Amino acid sequence: MDELRILIARLGWPSTTARWWAMQELAACLGRSTAEAEAALIQLLKSCRLEAEVIEILCIFWIAARSNGYKAPAQLGESIQRSSILADLLLDSLGVCKPLGDSNLIEVPVDFDIPQDFEDVQGSDLPRIFRTTMINLEYQTGLPFLQQMAFEWTLNHSVYPEAPFQGNLGHFIRPLGEGFVGHLSSRTALRSISAYLRTIAVATECWGIPMPSAVDRALLALPIHPTLAFLTPQRPQWFPQATDFEGDSALIQASLQEMLMQVKAEEGGELIAFASPIVISRERCVEVSCVRWSQAVGSSIADEDLALHLDDYWHYRPGIRSSALEPLGVSTLLSLPGGFNSILDGESKAWPLSAPLDFDRIGYLQHDLYPERLMMPTLPGKDGAELSPHHGRLVIKDREQVVASLCYWNAGWGVARPTQFGGHCGSALISRGTSYREGAIFETPGVRSIYLWKVRTLSRHNSFGSFDETITMGALFV
Known part of the structure; x- marks a missing residue:
């Protein structure tokens, strides 16, 4: 009972990560057929004073139903005091009757001034x-x-x-x-x-x-995003040590090569994208990111200038558009960038093998993931793909074949992150085989693979002043 009470209390915390995690844990309690958890959540639902509070509680029941086969009780709808269109959608998905419509709706007076x-x-x-x-x-x-x-x-x-x-x-x-x-x-x-x-x-x-x-x-x-709701933090065994990305470019590239080999050995695939803080303290913070690219012959950019050029091009990269067949569908359809030319940098003849997911159906408790931690494969030459949850990860399928998976982890449980960092959490996009980079454009003679990497280091001499920032970047040819 103490554990249940603590989890319910964390639903009221302002920390988005803690709220999302508490929702998942409470859904797991429901999935274990815990009558005590069900009764406690229904009682909490009855006490909700705001429509958004009702949605968060209903999402717990929804996660349990989708992931654990839980069947919501018939009285769930009767327990709602603050109904909404979104609450009705969740109840429909749970197979529960909706409450009567809100009879207290009032149109804004004509002379009302926005406070x-x-x-x-x-x-x-x-x-x-x-x-x-x-x-x-x-x-x-x-x-x-x-x-x-x-x-x-x-x-x-x-x-x-x-x-x-x-x-x-x-x-x-x-x-x-x-x-x-x-x-x-x-x-x-x-x-x-x-x-x-x-x-x-x-x-x-x-x-x-x-x-x-x-x-x-x-x-x-x-x-919570209906597809991302089932992501669970899983820091991989190959995650780098705190000192792995220190030193000059040569030492950093050696650490990156070592990480790539460990990913291949433990995951059986290739690292397509990686982004994560690896050190977070009050005096020093380090964030590492890398993205795999391909490059054809004919570049007008020298190899020694390639990293700076691609980093500038990366800021204007196209994203991956998404859609769903139903409002609360667990699977998300990915509309890949519109043709190979839309992701090709004409000067360097290089193109990225991953791009960030768009903001459609974003969950406000999951903002820490957007956009730098949700990298999807660009799959040049393909029309579309499907994103779905699987054992705490996200898998990307091309015609039912899994081509890549994405895992994420919490780099820290604090309520804040350094302003310059892409998120307080980390993620890795890992291939299943090499089909994600196969096709006519990859078979052209002279095509080579590159990892564009960046290490951002923040440091200060005390625990309160502003940070000094150092950015090191490079291109690793593999």
Whole structure:
């Protein structure tokens, strides 16, 4: 019981990583047919005061149903006090009857003024995507979407009268000194997301917005991406030691070669992409990243200048677009970059073998993964692929054949990461065989493989001041 109580308490933490992990652990408790866990979560569901809180609890039941064959109880829908379109989607997926519609929806008064505290939290306590979506809908329809969201924000201020903002998030980051950014989601974010969901409900009930359009917008309020929900932190055995990437370029490349050989020996495949902090402390932080490229003959860039050139090109790289056949489908369809020429750098005749996943169906508790930790194979010459969870990893399939898998791990459990780092966690994209780099373009004489690598080191002489940054990069030919 103590373990269950602790896990439920962690659902209220502002740390996004801790909340996601607690949801997975509670789903595992449900999967073990723990009646005690089910009763505790239903009781928690009944006590939810905000729509976003309801969604997070329902996601626990959804994870358990999808991963462990758990069957949700019929009274689950009856336990919801704050319904929404997104809650209805989750209940439908669980095979549970939905509660009656919300009869307390109120349209925003014509003379309502958007309060300043609503504007102040945009882009700080929560991503601006919710406000931006409201503005776009307002532009398309002429209806007061942003005013409605701000109005709902004002109404739910009294839901937690003792602490509507859940304290100062700077309290968690300030002791770390300069140069850190938090990955936090507090009650302020939950209030804003709830206001967003209620605005969508008003739009469907009062303004006649089509349900498919409403569902698409509601999915932005998911705490977890339906495919990424089942990722579990698994730091690989071949993960480098803290001192492996110290020294000059020659020593770093030797460490990279050693890591590549260990990946091949332990995973049976090739490393396509890797990004992770390997040292995080108050005085020194080190992040290592590498991406595999291919290069044809005819480059106008000298080998010694290739790393700097490709790094500049990498900043404008195309991403991997995604879609799903159903709103909460576990599998994600990948639309690969539009043809080989779209990823080819004309000057160097090189092209990357991986690219970041887009932000579709992003989970707000998983922002630490985006975009640098979600690298997908570009599969030049292929039209599409499928991304799905498997034993705590993600697997990428081309016509049912697994071509690569992605694993991730927590580099630290803190509430913040260095501002210059791509995330507080790490990930690796590893091939299954070599089919990910096979085809007509790879069979051209003279094509060679390159690893573009970068080591970012932050250091300071105390535990509070700003960091000095050093970046070392290079191109390793294999």
